[in-house]
Amino acid sequence: MGEEIKAGCARPTGGPVGENPEAKKETPQQPLIKEVKSMVTVGKKAPDFTAPAYLKGKFINVQLSEFLGKWVVLCFYPGDFTFV
Amino acid sequence: MSVDSVFVHKMWNDHELAKMVKGGVPFPMLSDGGGKVGSIFGVYLEDAGVEARGRFIIDPDGVIQGFEVLTPPVGRNVMESIRQIQAFQHVRKTKGAEATPSGWKPGKPTLKPGPDLVGRVWEVWKTSMAFDD
Known part of the structure; x- marks a missing residue:
């Protein structure tokens, strides 16, 4: 799983992988429609992303699509040192 | 995350x-x-x-099968997440031939959706089955 990353002073970051939704804004013929933030949908592909992670003493990079072929539970929580 | x-x-x-x-x-x-x-x-x-406390169940094809999102003060029920994964895994194993009704957990009867089941769910599924024994 994921290559190890060196711990430095900069915070490692990740983000969405693939299509950049910002790039689509360029299309000139589109009528002005207010952008509606949409939640992901059941039955549809989960958007791929990368994220730095801590796993058993190491800092690694994780990409969601590495887990194709396995069941994944992706959990978000408000913050470390709270409950889950 | x-x-x-x-x-x-x-x-x-x-x-x-x-x-x-x-x-x-x-x-x-x-x-x-x-x-x-x-x-x-x-x-x-x-x-x-x-x-927020969001939890997404993603299947081996990368498809989101279910999610739950709670505001921060309330914690989750891990057993319910596990039950849902077991149900999704069962449905996937049967290639959709079986469905898991409310209250299903491993060992409880499933439903076989089709023309014969229409209007007859009441015969095979009782409201008591929605709850744990």
Whole structure:
């Protein structure tokens, strides 16, 4: 799983992988429609992303699509040192 | 995954979680600084700058089969998440020939959707089956 990353002073970051939704804004013929933030949908592909992670003493990079072929539970929580 | 850095994840794991779970957290603790990933999953709370308690079940094809999102003060029910995964795995194994009605857990009867079942669910599924025995 994921290559190890060196711990430095900069915070490692990740983000969405693939299509950049910002790039689509360029299309000139589109009528002005207010952008509606949409939640992901059941039955549809989960958007791929990368994220730095801590796993058993190491800092690694994780990409969601590495887990194709396995069941994944992706959990978000408000913050470390709270409950889950 | 939270907006905390991997350095804080390490501190939390090593100094607190390892006291609850022997050997520490066995899966990756993901960092989402700025909530970029949380935003595309619809769980980033902009005003608070944190992520809600969102839980997504993703199948081996990368398809989201279910999710649950709670505001921060209320914790989750892990057993219910496990039950849902067992149900999705069962449905997948039968290639959709079987469905799991309300209250299903492994060992309880499933439904076989089709023309013969229309109007006859009441015969094979009782309201008491929605609850644990």
